[in-house]
Amino acid sequence: MSDTATKTVGARKAVSRDRKAPIVLDTFAVIALVLGFAVPRTGTSTFGLATRGDLVALPPLAVPTGGTVTALALVLAGLAVAAHVYVLFGAARRVPIWLIAGFAVVFLVAFLTWASAGRTVPVPGLLIGSLALGTPLIFGALGGVIGERAGVVNVAIEGQLLLGAFSAAVVGSVTRQPVLGLVAAMAAGILVALVLAVFAIRYIVDQVIVGVVLNVLVIGLTGFLYAKVLKSDVELFNAPDRFPVLPIPGLSAIPIIGPVVFRQTIIVYLMYIAVFAVWFGLFKTRWGLRVRAVGEYPAAADTVGIDVNRTRFRNVALAGAVAGVGGAYFTLDSVGAFNKEMTNGMGFIALAAVIFGRWHPIRAAFAALLFGFATNLQSMLGIIGSPVPSEFMLMLPYAVTVFAVAGLAGRSRAPAAAGKPYLKS
Numbered sequence: 457m458s459d460t461a462t463k464t465v466g467a468r469k470a471v472s473r474d475r476k477a478p479i480v481l482d483t484f485a486v487i488a489l490v491l492g493f494a495v496p497r498t499g500t501s502t503f504g505l506a507t508r509g510d511l512v513a514l515p516p517l518a519v520p521t522g523g524t525v526t527a528l529a530l531v532l533a534g535l536a537v538a539a540h541v542y543v544l545f546g547a548a549r550r551v552p553i554w555l556i557a558g559f560a561v562v563f564l565v566a567f568l569t570w571a572s573a574g575r576t577v578p579v580p581g582l583l584i585g586s587l588a589l590g591t592p593l594i595f596g597a598l599g600g601v602i603g604e605r606a607g608v609v610n611v612a613i614e615g616q617l618l619l620g621a622f623s624a625a626v627v628g629s630v631t632r633q634p635v636l637g638l639v640a641a642m643a644a645g646i647l648v649a650l651v652l653a654v655f656a657i658r659y660i661v662d663q664v665i666v667g668v669v670l671n672v673l674v675i676g677l678t679g680f681l682y683a684k685v686l687k688s689d690v691e692l693f694n695a696p697d698r699f700p701v702l703p704i705p706g707l708s709a710i711p712i713i714g715p716v717v718f719r720q721t722i723i724v725y726l727m728y729i730a731v732f733a734v735w736f737g738l739f740k741t742r743w744g745l746r747v748r749a750v751g752e753y754p755a756a757a758d759t760v761g762i763d764v765n766r767t768r769f770r771n772v773a774l775a776g777a778v779a780g781v782g783g784a785y786f787t788l789d790s791v792g793a794f795n796k797e798m799t800n801g802m803g804f805i806a807l808a809a810v811i812f813g814r815w816h817p818i819r820a821a822f823a824a825l826l827f828g829f830a831t832n833l834q835s836m837l838g839i840i841g842s843p844v845p846s847e848f849m850l851m852l853p854y855a856v857t858v859f860a861v862a863g864l865a866g867r868s869r870a871p872a873a874a875g876k877p878y879l880k881s
Contacts, residue, residue, distance in 0.1 A: 477551040478539040480859055484563050485529070485536040491570045492529035497521050497843075499573040507580045509719075511709035521573040528566035535559045571842040582829075582836055583716045588790055590828025591727050592617060592799075595782025596806030597813065597820040598734050599645070599775035604815055605738060606771035607751040607764075607873040611667025612652045614803025615674035616776050619644040620783020622678045625794035626686070628696030628787065637696050638723070638784045645780020646773050648674060653772040657765050660877040671803065679796050686794060698792050699723060723785050730778060734817040747771055751871035754878040764878045779803075808857050815870060830856040 501521050505514035535558065539551045568577055596613045603610030620641035628637025648670055655661040686694040699721040707718040738744035746767055749757040754764040787794050805827050813820030830853040837849055 475540075475543060477556060478536065478543055481532075481536040481539050481551075481556070481559055484559070485532040488525075488529040488532045488563060488566050491567070492526040496525070497570055497573040501569045501572045501574075502576040503568075503572075504576050504578045505580070505712060507715045509703075509709060510711045510714065512711055514711050516576065519569060521569055525566050525570045528562055528569070531562055532559060532566065535562065571837055571844060572840055575840040577836070577840065580712055580715050582832060583712070585832035585836070586825060586829035587716060587720075587724065588828070589831045590825040591724055591789075592782035592785045593802055593806045593809060593824035593828055594727055594731065594821045595785070596779050596803055597809040597824045598730055598817055599649075599779035599782075600807050600810035601738075601813070601815055601817050601820050602734065602747070602775040602778065603649075603772050604810065604871055604874045605751045606747050606768045606775075607754060607871060607876065607878070608653065608656055608768055608772050609663045609667065609875045610649075610652070610772070610775055610779075611664050611807065612648055612670040612803075613779050613806050614799055614801065615667075615671040616645040616648045616779035617783040617786075617799045617803050617806075618671075618678055618797070619648055619674045620780035621786040621798060622681070622783075622794050623780075624784035625694050625696050625787040629691075629693050632697055634697050634699050634788045637788050638781065641784035641788075642777040642780040645776035645778070645783065647776070649772045649776025649779075650769075652776075653769050657768050657772075657877065660879075663875050675797055678794075682794060682796050690793075694793050696788055696792070699789055721789050723781065723789050726781065730781070731817055731821045734778075738817065748871070750878075751873050754873050758878075758880060764880070768878075779806075782806075805853070805857055811870075827853055827857055 499521050500518050501524070503517040503519075505517060535555065539555055539559075542551055542555065596617055599616065600610045600613055623644035624634075624637040624641035626637075627640035628634050631637070652663070652666055652670060655666045656663040682694075701719060701721055702725070704718040708714045710718070738747060746757070746762055749762060750764045750767045757767075758764050783799070786798055791798065806824060809820050809823035809827060812823040812826075834849045834852045837844060842849070
């Protein structure tokens with residue numbers, strides 16, 4: 457190929473545009489226009505903003521349903537057009553994140569206004585529930601980020617969450633010490649992770665297959681022990697003391713934000729710390745540089761003296777410990793007891809959050825919160841009597857997952873060596 461042809465191909469690649477995000481925005485803009493014009497609703501939608509203990513009790517916000525939804529639908533159509541213009545004529549190849557975030561906020565307000573005509577939406581309760589559902593997903597996603605940054609695809613997040621929840625319930629119940637239950641959950645997550653590491657790194661078995669098998673194994677094992685042991689003596693084996701809510705003085709009284717962020721339990725506060733620690737460790741420390749090196753180019757890491765497989769072993773174990781804390785959240789915080797298959801596929805949604813977050817801990821955490829919000833929104837709309845069919849509401853969290861990963865993630869690139877075993881030559 458001549459130099460001129462090579463430059464032409466390079467130029468074509470340089471001006472290629474990613475049109476998936478604008479198409480997704482078009483879809484939701486059409487939905488909003490249909491709600492505003494073809495299926496209008498009358499009445500007043502009320503948004504409750506206050507909770508008990510707020511420093512200032514904000515009054516409810518009442519908005520007329522019909523006109524508000526129509527106006528917001530037109531705004532969404534304009535934003536969708538702006539996304540196309542930006543992709544076609546802008547300097548970048550992707551729709552900027554601020555435009556997508558603004559579109560999402562406007563669409564959410566329009567949809568809630570339409571769905572809650574004549575009803576009241578408790579905004580702090582919606583956000584608190586979203587954080588509660590998103591917390592185990594965030595721990596699972598952080599475990600996925602650490603594992604894949606080190607070159608191991610952690611499909612076993614579901615098993616780590618589930619065995620962590622089971623171990624926390626049993627140890628917490630027997631000892632009456634939730635802290636020991638939390639430690640047991642971390643140990644359980646490490647155990648599942650080490651089995652994954654041994655087969656995937658030592659014996660070079662396909663990582664995805666090992667992860668799926670481990671998930672099935674843990675589901676069967678915990679289901680059997682739940683039926684034979686935990687149900688036989690619930691008070692002894694399945695009634696752990698839960699972590700108490702620890703409001704931060706002053707901050708917890710801030711309207712809306714305070715009850716959501718600063719009126720939580722120790723596990724939620726640990727989640728805040730974990731997100732920052734994983735981000736700082738991966739991108740600001742020598743440890744993180746080594747982890748990213750073995751996940752991107754293990755041969756080069758080996759040549760400078762890094763033991764690739766040992767680094768992978770250690771970080772897969774660390775990822776299991778982080779995911780185990782997410783499992784403990786179920787039994788030591790939100791539910792208070794272990795139930796059969798209580799994680800309900802959250803490990804796979806956490807894996808989707810890793811992809812949507814582009815293998816970045818902070819982005820993955822926000823993606824996990826998005827999925828938690830979708831799940832809680834489905835429950836809340838069912839409670840207030842939304843006109844949306846219940847079948848659609850049940851599929852809402854998974855639909856959001858598919859749209860987010862397939863439509864808005866753009867051209868995500870996983871670590872180059874993720875899922876590939878390393879054989880020292």
